[in-house]
Amino acid sequence: MEKVCITGIGAISAIGFSVNEQIDALRAGRNGLGHAKHFQSVYAQQLHFGEIDLSDEALRERVGNLEAPDLTRTSLIAIHAFQEAVNQAQLDQETLSSRRTGFISSSTVGGMCYTDHLYNDANNKETASQFVKSYEGSDHTLQIVRLFNIKGFTDTINTACSSSANAILLGCQLINAGKLDRVIVGGADCLAKYTVNGFNSLRILSENQCAPFDANRDGLNLGEAGAYLVLEKASIVGDKPILGYVSGWGNANDAFHPSATSDEARGPLLAMNAALNVAGLQANEIDYINAHGTGTQNNDQTESFAFQQLFDKVPPYNSTKSYTGHTLAAAGALEAIFTLSSLMHQELYPSLQVKETISDFEFQPIKSFQKGVALKHAQSNSFGFGGNCTSLILSACL
Amino acid sequence: MFVKDLYAISPQSTFNLTFEAGEVLEIVADRYLSHEPNYLEFIPAGQLRRMGKAVRMGIGAGLPLIQRNEPLDGIIIGSANGGLEDCIKFLNQIVDYEEGVLTPTNFVQSTPNALAGQLAILSTNSGYNCTHTNGSLAFENALIDTQLQLSQSADSTAFLVGAVEEISEYNYNIDTHAGRYKGEATSNSSLLSSKTDGTICGEGATTFVLTNNSTDAYAEIVDVTQITCPTKEELTEMIHVFLQENNLNTEDIDTIVLGNNGDGRLDFWYNDVVTPLFPTAQTLHYKQFVGNYRTVSAFGLYFTVQHMRRLIANTSQKRPKNALIYNHFDGVRHGFILVKNSAES
Numbered sequence: 001m002e003k004v005c006i007t008g009i010g011a012i013s014a015i016g017f018s019v020n021e022q023i024d025a026l027r028a029g030r031n032g033l034g035h036a037k038h039f040q041s042v043y044a045q046q047l048h049f050g051e052i053d054l055s056d057e058a059l060r061e062r063v064g065n066l067e068a069p070d071l072t073r074t075s076l077i078a079i080h081a082f083q084e085a086v087n088q089a090q091l092d093q094e095t096l097s098s099r100r101t102g103f104i105s106s107s108t109v110g111g112m113c114y115t116d117h118l119y120n121d122a123n124n125k126e127t128a129s130q131f132v133k134s135y136e137g138s139d140h141t142l143q144i145v146r147l148f149n150i151k152g153f154t155d156t157i158n159t160a161c162s163s164s165a166n167a168i169l170l171g172c173q174l175i176n177a178g179k180l181d182r183v184i185v186g187g188a189d190c191l192a193k194y195t196v197n198g199f200n201s202l203r204i205l206s207e208n209q210c211a212p213f214d215a216n217r218d219g220l221n222l223g224e225a226g227a228y229l230v231l232e233k234a235s236i237v238g239d240k241p242i243l244g245y246v247s248g249w250g251n252a253n254d255a256f257h258p259s260a261t262s263d264e265a266r267g268p269l270l271a272m273n274a275a276l277n278v279a280g281l282q283a284n285e286i287d288y289i290n291a292h293g294t295g296t297q298n299n300d301q302t303e304s305f306a307f308q309q310l311f312d313k314v315p316p317y318n319s320t321k322s323y324t325g326h327t328l329a330a331a332g333a334l335e336a337i338f339t340l341s342s343l344m345h346q347e348l349y350p351s352l353q354v355k356e357t358i359s360d361f362e363f364q365p366i367k368s369f370q371k372g373v374a375l376k377h378a379q380s381n382s383f384g385f386g387g388n389c390t391s392l393i394l395s396a397c398l
Numbered sequence: 399m400f401v402k403d404l405y406a407i408s409p410q411s412t413f414n415l416t417f418e419a420g421e422v423l424e425i426v427a428d429r430y431l432s433h434e435p436n437y438l439e440f441i442p443a444g445q446l447r448r449m450g451k452a453v454r455m456g457i458g459a460g461l462p463l464i465q466r467n468e469p470l471d472g473i474i475i476g477s478a479n480g481g482l483e484d485c486i487k488f489l490n491q492i493v494d495y496e497e498g499v500l501t502p503t504n505f506v507q508s509t510p511n512a513l514a515g516q517l518a519i520l521s522t523n524s525g526y527n528c529t530h531t532n533g534s535l536a537f538e539n540a541l542i543d544t545q546l547q548l549s550q551s552a553d554s555t556a557f558l559v560g561a562v563e564e565i566s567e568y569n570y571n572i573d574t575h576a577g578r579y580k581g582e583a584t585s586n587s588s589l590l591s592s593k594t595d596g597t598i599c600g601e602g603a604t605t606f607v608l609t610n611n612s613t614d615a616y617a618e619i620v621d622v623t624q625i626t627c628p629t630k631e632e633l634t635e636m637i638h639v640f641l642q643e644n645n646l647n648t649e650d651i652d653t654i655v656l657g658n659n660g661d662g663r664l665d666f667w668y669n670d671v672v673t674p675l676f677p678t679a680q681t682l683h684y685k686q687f688v689g690n691y692r693t694v695s696a697f698g699l700y701f702t703v704q705h706m707r708r709l710i711a712n713t714s715q716k717r718p719k720n721a722l723i724y725n726h727f728d729g730v731r732h733g734f735i736l737v738k739n740s741a742e743s
Contacts, residue, residue, distance in 0.1 A: 042497045099636075108509065110531075112485070119493045121575055122486045122568035128575035135572060136478060137510060137531040142730070145626045154626050155539045156532040158480075158510045166528055173546045194485075197492045198505035253473070253518040253527035258506050270524055385506065386515025388527055 004172045005397075006243045007182075008089025008230030009337045010081040013324045014050035014223050017062070018084060023341050026349040027369055031323045033209040033221050039191040043200065048209050049191060050223025050325025052077065066147060069130050073224075074113050075140040078105065078188035081226030082144055085184060089230035090240060093149065095182070102153035102180045103145065104171050105228075106163030106187035106329040110137030110156075113192040140188055153180060158329065160384030161292075163187050164227065165332025165392055169249040175233045182236065186228030186333035195328065196222055202259060210295035210326075211353035212319035213304070213365045220294040223325025227333035229340075244340045247377070248281065248393030250274025259385045260298050265306035267389035268292075272310055272379065275391040281377055283311050286393070288348060288378040290339040291365075293319025294326050299383065304361045314363040316373075318351035332382040336392060339380045343396035347371045399548050399608045400615035400740065402556065403467055406700045407432050407459045408602040408688045409586075418704055420711035422687065426585045429565050430600040430689035434458065440465075448503055449516075450481040452564040455603035456513040457520065464521045464558055467607045471551075472526030473514045474544050476536035476561045478692035480510030480529075483566035513562060526557070534692040534727030537561040537699075541608075541622045541735065548610040560605035561696035570599060578728075580660075589686050592660035600689020604696035612740065617703045620644055620736040627730055630671050637675060637734070644736060646720065648676050653718035655682045655702050657725035659690040664729050672724055679722075680715055695725040695733055706739045 012018070014032025015025035025032070036044040036051050054062065059076040063083065071079070086096065095101060112118055117129040133139075138156035145154055153174065157166045164187030171185035189195070199205050199222060206219035231246065252274060254267025261268065276283060291303055300319075307314045320338045321327075327334055342348055351365035380392045409430035410417035417423075423433070437446055437458050449457065456475070464470055479485075485508035491500050506512065511529040518527055526547055530539035544559050573579060580596040589598055608619065623640045625633065641647060654676050656668040673681065684701040688694060702721050704710050723735040 099639075112489075115489060115492060118486075118572075119489055121572050122489070124571045124575075132572060132575045136533055137480075138478065138533045138536075141532065142626065149627075151625060151628065151632065153542070153624065154532060154535070155530060155542075156536075158529050158531040159514075159527070160509055160511055170528075170543060170546070173550070177546055177549060179542075179546075193492050193497065194489060197497055197500055198488065198502065201500040201502035201505055251526050251528065253515070253524050255518040255522050255524045257519070258512065258515055259502075266524055384511070385509060386511040386527075386529075387518055387524075388511060388515065 003234040004175050004246045005232050005237050007232050007240050008085040010084025011227040011337050012080045013225035015323050029350050031352050048221045070134045072113050073190040075143045077226035078140040082228050085228040085230050097149045097151045099152045100181040102183035103150050104155045104167040104185045105141040106157040106167045108329045109192045109195050111135040111139035113190050115193040159388035162382035162384040162388045162390040163329035165382035165390035171231050172246050182232040184230050187329040188226035189328040189330050190224040204296045209353050212293035212295040212322050213300050214354045215356040215358050217295045221325035223327040225327035225330040225334045227330050242397045244343050244397050245395045247395040248275035248279025250391045252389050254387035261302040265302045268306040271389040271391040275393050279393045286315050286379050287375040289317035290335045290380040291317050291319045292381040292383045316366045318366045322352035336380050339378045339394050343375050399619050400612050401617045402609050403607040405459050405463050406604045407455045410687050418709045428583050432601050450484040450507045452481040452562050453513050456562040459603035459605040460517045463605050470558050471555045473517050473558045474528050474540045475514040476530045476540035476693050477510050478533045478536050481508045482569045484508040486568035534731045535624045535733050537693040537696045538624045538733035544608050554611040556609035559608050561693035562603040563691040563693050565601045586686050589660040590658050593662040597659035597661045597690040600691050604700050615740045617706050618738040618740050620738050622735050624733045651679050651720050651722045653721040654679045655698050655723040659685045698723045
């Protein structure tokens with residue numbers, strides 16, 4: 001089994017337009033949560049969001065004014081992050097178009113982000129909008145495939161909030177099985193009336209800055225992000241820098257409820273154990289956890305219970321959703337990149353907005369920025385509606 | 399990997415196998431709707447009422463297979479759009495009620511992974527669970543995922559694998575705006591000979607039990623591949639490489655199963671690009687039975703396997719030994735499934 005190497009990362013979120021800008025915000029403990037400036041909704045000033053501070057026009061300009069009139073905000077965010085990742089991995093056109101190069105993306109809202117256009121087209125209200133062929137969940141994938149002339153395996157995954165974690169998992173397995181030499185994996189989601197009203201109808205959105213793992217947490221903040229990683233098999237990396245490794249992955253279903261996790265954390269624990277098994281590691285070899293940590297009562301209680309069950313001594317953990325909000329399909333890849341940053345720089349970022357820790361557990365999330373911490377292996381968790389649970393293990397290239 | 403069991407809810411009466419017995423329904427319509435079984439035999443009425451059509455058909459095609467093949471190791475679904483009816487119902491609420499207080503049922507049902515999640519809950523299956531939404535390659539992607547999961551296990555392992563797509567008024571409108579449909583009522587018996595623009599929309603749920611264990615298998619899925627936005631030359635090259643990788647040449651393929659859908663603009667991919675590569679093969683078509691939809695290649699696989707099992711009555715076609723199933727959508731995404739008759743191996 002060849003090692004799966006990470007050779008490129010790209011991300012855009014509420015805390016920065018590049019990976020480096022986002023690492024600066026993590027180090028400074030600076031979140032990107034606030035009322036919405038660009039997202040139009042009756043909730044824009046009522047709830048907190050993790051919005052990327054760029055209009056659609058500004059995003060379009062930043063990705064190079066591409067000749068495609070039907071790029072939605074989801075696609076623009078995806079392209080922005082994709083460009084950064086493939087540039088860092090130095091993938092030239094021939095490599096991008098090789099049948100041995102794959103692309104696996106993910107999105108939940110996908111092309112449905114322009115609610116009002118979709119409403120008009122779906123209800124036959126007027127002449128078709130320019131987005132009429134762009135509503136599919138996989139539209140952003142197809143746009144990237146076209147723009148970058150990708151000819152190999154392509155896929156789009158939607159397992160709700162664990163989508164891009166499963167894109168990473170599938171990419172690793174394709175490399176392991178020898179089906180691909182390299183694969184770009186990740187996802188993108190933008191703020192949309194569809195998801196905001198959906199989560200609001202479930203009454204799990206907070207009017208405040210979200211506070212994962214705080215005793216008085218009152219819900220999540222929706223965010224938007226695009227995040228991609230370039231994975232390559234060790235034997236073809238050559239002298240390019242290796243940023244780290246994906247060494248374990250596990251996927252399981254909680255099989256309990258469409259939009260809540262079971263008290264005994266069945267799915268999360270199965271996924272975490274499966275990932276440890278693939279990595280050939282014991283739980284006590286995990287040095288850091290990037291938690292799913294949404295800030296809902298249900299998730300943080302269940303996930304903490306899973307930590308208690310899995311670890312004799314729970315390693316340092318945080319939820320970087322306290323910086324970016326919950327970026328849905330993009331969260332798995334975005335948080336894998338933040339996890340990788342901790343491993344690369346041997347540092348830990350504080351979990352924000354925690355005032356009072358959950359009294360059922362004697363452990364608590366990381367409180368302050370710490371440099372010079374020895375970190376070898378880290379776990380990153382993603383749990384979604386439909387019971388979809390995925391756990392990844394990333395390892396440092398020391 | 400091997401096909402151990404299969405089931406289809408489609409515009410034909412496949413759910414009770416009368417389609418296979420030779421009773422092909424003639425449908426004259428601008429869209430071909432599914433013939434659905436009586437779900438109340440296995441879904442409680444209260445739950446059934448809350449299910450949108452995609453979830454209902456998916457549970458209806460998935461649960462019987464799970465129940466007669468338990469225990470299964472996971473659930474892998476391909477669906478380009480999931481529960482669109484619920485999705486646009488929720489969207490309409492957002493717009494019509496100006497983002498007021500909404501009920502979450504439509505939202506929760508609309509996510510494409512709702513089906514795989516519901517199947518997991520109903521069968522308490524906590525194994526591997528994934529939903530692929532890559533447009534018209536979503537089913538091929540589900541098969542490739544399954545192939546990977548099965549290859550990692552030395553033990554006998556089996557997954558429920560399926561595809562579902564529903565016709566809703568809304569996606570019918572959107573795809574009509576996009577120029578994909580003929581618009582006028584068309585008989586399915588003359589669909590494939592039509593030369594006008596567009597096709598007729600269909601729907602359905604098709605499910606399989608796929609396993610790495612060849613015992614009592616109906617057929618073997620030898621390999622699956624796909625390409626997006628190829629030129630004709632790239633597609634031809636890709637087919638040759640794909641066959642080579644599986645130690646086959648074009649003469650070994652005795653049956654090509656093509657996705658012709660009566661769209662005068664796009665059937666050349668089948669007729670002019672792929673058919674000439676296989677001069678010795680017989681051709682099977684299947685969209686005259688079920689219409690066109692994004693994950694319809696799952697029905698193509700179903701139809702091929704039923705042929706291999708000699709279940710299709712009134713056919714002059716030979717029993718396929720090595721079949722290549724080819725489907726594309728809009729001429730953009732192209733998928734290939736290579737199937738071998740287990741009984742002949």
